[in-house]
Amino acid sequence: MAHDHRHDLDVQADILDLDAELLAGHTASLIDWLPLAANPRRIVDLGCGTGAGTFALLDRFPEARVTAVDTSAEHLERLRDKAVQHGLADRVRTVQADLEGEWPDLGEPELVWASASLHHLADPDRTLRRVHDALAPGGVFAVVELAGFPRFLPDEAPEERPGLEKRVHAASERRHAEHLPHRGADWGVKLTAAGFTVKGERTIAVEVGRSHSEAVGRYALGGLRRMRQAVANVLSADDLTALDQLLDPGSPHSILRRDDLAVRTERTAWAAVPAGLG
Template sequence: MAHSTSSHVHTPRPGTADGGAQDPLAQMLDLDAVVFGPYLATVTDRLARLASDGVTRIVDLGAGTGTGTFALLERFPAARVTAVDSSPDMLARLAETARRRGLAERVHTLHADADEALTGLADTDLVWASASLHHLEDPAGALAAIRAALRPGGLLAVAEMDGVPRFLPHDAVPDRPGLEDRLRTALDELHAGAVPHLGADWGARLTEAGFTVEREHATDLELRAPLPEGAGRYAHLTLTRVRGALDGRIDPADLAALALLLDGGPLDVRHREDLLVRSGRELWLARRPVDGP
C-alpha cells in the first residue's frame, strides 16, 4: 500500500487512523491551485510548447481533486483526461466538479492504486503526475508502467514541491521567533522516515526508467500582499494539518504558539496583514523515446 497523503503534510489515509481528514486536504489542494494559478498556467504552457504534435489523451496520475485535470483540459481543448486516484472520495469530488463545469464528457475517472498496476491505459499522449509519485512505495515500478502507457514520443510531467509552504515572517508570534523554521525542520524529520521518496531527484529516476528528460525547472514562488483570494484559508488549512502532524513531536511552547495562529484571535493567519506565501516547486518534463521498447 502507498503512503498516506497530502501535498504538503502527510497524515494517515481515509479508512485508517483519521478517516475524516480527506475533506480539508481536498480543500487545500483546490486552494493551492487558486493561490498558485499563474504558476500552474506557466507549467501547462511549457507542456504545450513541448507537445507540439497534439495532445488528445491525457492521464492525471494521483489526480486528487483534479487541479491538474482541469488546467490541462483548458490548455489542450481537444483532449480528454483519465483521472486516476486510489481515493474514491477524491474521484467523486473530481467527477462532480467536471459535471458542474460541463466537462463530464471529457473526464473519465479510474479508481486504481498506482503501486499495483495501470491496466487499460495505452497510447497516452501526456501523463501528469503532480505531488503524487512521492506517495508511492515503488515509484520505479510506476514509472515503468507510465512509460508503457505512453505512446512513443509521449510526455510525462512530474511536478513536486519542496515541502510545506511558508506563510510567516520570522517574528510572527511574540516570544517565539523562528517558529516556522522549527516547524519545517520537525516536518522534514517526520517525512524523512515516513515518506522516503519526498524530495527525490526525479530527473535521475526518470532517466533510469528510460525517459529522456527534456526540461527541469526549480522555482521559488513568493507571494506578498495583496495576496490572492483564499490565501489566508490556504495558510490556515495547511498549518492546521501541520499542527495535527506535529502534536507531541515539538516543544509544547511552539505548539501553543502555532495554536495562536489558528484560533481566530489577533494573530490568526486568516486575517494577518503580514501573511506571505512561499513555496519551492520543481518540474521535470520527460519523453518516452520514439525508438526503443
C-alpha cells in the same frame, strides 16, 4: 473512526482546492513549458487529487480528454462534481486505482502528468517504468514536485516566537523523511533509470501574497492545522501554545488576522520522453 477519516479527507480536499486556486498561474506556466510536438488529445493525470492538474490541462488543451487517476474515491467524487459544474464531464474519465497494485487500463496517453503524487509511492521506480511502457509514440511524461509544504509567515513572525514556522516545518520534514522517503528525490535521475530521456528541468519560485489574502489565510490555517497533528508531540510547550494561538480563529494572534501572509515554495518540473524517441 469513519467520521474522522472523512473529516481528514475533506480537510485535505479543501487544501488541494486552495492549492489549485492560488498556484493556478504557476501550473499553467509549467504546462506551457512542456516540449510537446503537438497538442495532446489523450492525457492522464496520475494522482490527480481533486483536479488541479486535470482542469488546468483541460483548459490548455480544449480538444483533449483527461483520465484522472487517484486512490481516493472521495477526491474523485469532488473532481467529477467540479467537471459537471464547469460543463466538462464529457471530457473527464475518473479511475480509482492504487498505483502500487495492478496497473489500470489507461490506454496510450500522449501526455502523462504527475504532480506532487509520485513521492507518496513506496516503489515509484516501477510506476515510472509502467508510464514508459504506456505512453503513445512521441508522448511526454511530466513530473512536478513541490519543495516541501509552502510557508506562509515572514521568518521573524510571529513576534512572540520567532522562527516558529521554521521549526514546525523542520519537525514535519523529519517525519516525512521516515514515511515518505522519495520526497525530494532527483526525479531526473529516476526517469533516466526508467528508460526516459529528460528533455528539460525547470524550477520556479512561488510567492502568492496579499492579492489573494483571504484564500492565503484559509490555506495557511488548513495546512498548519494538518502539520500540527503530525508534529505536536515533538514541539516545545511554548511553541505548541504559540501555534495554537495562530490556529485559533478567535485569538487576537490568529493567522487569519495577519496581513503579511504569502504562499512561498518552489516547484520543480521534469519533462521526459522514452529514450531513443526524443
